[in-house]
Amino acid sequence: MRVGVAVCDPDGILASPVATVARDQRVDTEGKTPTDMSEILGYLREYEAVEIIVGLPINLAGKEGPAAVLIRQYADRLAELAAPVPVVLADERMSTATATRRLSERGVRGRRQRAVVDQAAAVEILQGWLDARRAAVRG
Numbered sequence: 001m002r003v004g005v006a007v008c009d010p011d012g013i014l015a016s017p018v019a020t021v022a023r024d025q026r027v028d029t030e031g032k033t034p035t036d037m038s039e040i041l042g043y044l045r046e047y048e049a050v051e052i053i054v055g056l057p058i059n060l061a062g063k064e065g066p067a068a069v070l071i072r073q074y075a076d077r078l079a080e081l082a083a084p085v086p087v088v089l090a091d092e093r094m095s096t097a098t099a100t101r102r103l104s105e106r107g108v109r110g111r112r113q114r115a116v117v118d119q120a121a122a123v124e125i126l127q128g129w130l131d132a133r134r135a136a137v138r139g
């Protein structure tokens with residue numbers, strides 16, 4: 001499992017890919033920070049992020065399944081570690097499928113695609129969240 005990381009410009013207009021982080025599957029015991037979260041927190045500091053957006057897997061019927069429960073737990077732990085920076089959940093429905101399609105349209109396939117699809121999906125999630133927030137402010 002992997003976590004795609006994306007950031008946006010200071011004005012919150014355009015999302016860009018940053019990295020793919022290998023998901024640390026170990027249980028967080030003894031107050032030890034999982035390596036994937038440590039890496040994400042490093043990007044948080046490096047890019048001076050003011051919010052963390054985590055994709056929430058919602059099925060096509062709009063319901064949360066078992067994967068969403070795990071992501072909520074992940075986001076809660078990340079929020080503890082990132083405080084006072086808030087962690088916000090955003091619908092990630094179809095983000096990987098959209099990212100895969102866009103990469104294919106650009107000629108990125110096979111092994112090269114697998115290496116960056118999580119970053120591209122993170123861009124889709126963040127860009128969707130930014131666009132929705134901008135529309136709500138105008139609205």
